[in-house]
Amino acid sequence: MPRMPGTNPWFDSFARCMEELEYEATWTLNLNYNLNLDLNEEQKKAGWKIYKTSTFGRFDCSNCPNSWSSAHVVILFHYRLRVKPSRGSVLLRPFRQQCRNCWRIPSMLKPQVKPTQMQQVFERLISKILKNCYMQPVEADERNLLHRKTKPHERTLCEACSLGMCSNTGTFPCKRRRCNTCPFISPLRDIQGPKDSFHVTKPFTCTSANLVYCILCSKCDFLYVGETERRLGDRFAEHLRSVRTRNPNLRVACHFNSPSHSESDLFVLGLQQCSNDAERKREEKRIIKLLGI
Structure with a gap:
């Protein structure tokens, strides 16, 4: 499967992971910051499916020197496989967080996720694709959540929490x-x-x-x-x-x-x-x- 060029690290990591799939379908990735946890009837008929996960990430405020790490960076996917032509589509929304020191000038900051964490996110997504699109049996793979010292998750500053898309x-x-x-x-x-x-x-x-x-x-x-x-x-x-x-x-x-x-x-x-x-x-x-x- 050819690698998808691009400067965004999410695209490069996605291309590397999808190369390992032994299927002829070409899979593409696009960012979409309007995704939510609901599918309308038209999307369901078109075969779209939803997968939500989370990962570790870092945020650097552009308005002040504040930066922080988070163990609760929420990632939302919509994905589907079209048979004719054989083509797969993935939409990605990494949820943002707000700086607690800049509440007077609120702005949502995008997470910075390390390549190793991106790879683990896409590996979990691929398991869902294999199971739900290719009907391939997939063994349950328990996540290895390594302990990392981060500040408590501030729900009022999390975009996903504010939209009701977290369990929190x-x-x-x-x-x-x-x-x-x-x-x-x-x-x-x-x-x-x-x-x-x-x-x-x-x-x-x-x-x-x-x-x-x-x-x-x-x-x-x-x-x-x-x-x-x-x-x-x-x-x-x-x-x-x-x-x-x-x-x-x-x-x-x-x-x-x-x-x-x-x-x-x-x-x-x-x-x-x-x-x-x-x-x-x-x-x-x-x-x-x-x-x-």
Whole structure:
């Protein structure tokens, strides 16, 4: 299989790996930063398939000296084989990450992946191609995930997480010292109301801001949906204070001071990330109506 020329290292690595396939089909690779985890009916009929994986990578900010390594660089493929003519197509989307120091001028940075890691990514893809396109039996190959010291994955700065394409969606403790919200964080991604349910597709932590959030009770079906421009932890601290001071004028405080209830039954999670006040208030009303509360 002829090697695909090009300056992009993904193309060169792909060509080297595909040369080892003993099939006549010519396989080509293209980058596409609009790929997602869904296929429409037309794409399914055309034979497209999806494969998602992850690898190690490095990011260098172009706006400041900051750089970091990540063990969670998400790679998404769409691929298909056409019989007549015998031609295979692969679309690749390497997901980007944002510099945590440049949040005022946000820009998504492309990952730098070493050739050895690229080769392992394509070897896993080829196993999928052999199995799903050529119907060739493939032995399960367990990944050898070597330990590498990297900073914790910051879900709010990951493009894949923000689009709901990581398994790491939901609300997570920020793990800051002396954070009073972390013990009350709920990992739930599906909230069931009297009328309908809401599925969380974004990542949140105690430090997430400008969002719609939910407070729920572990003992009953109580739900409270609110919105805040501030950090989730700061807003939740007010709710917790109202419970501890037994404020009789606030719904959350009244519920968790009712018989057989206490603050140990109280949990909080993020529901929807917003960009401004109007969107936040609109989403709050929409979710309340959807859940039927």
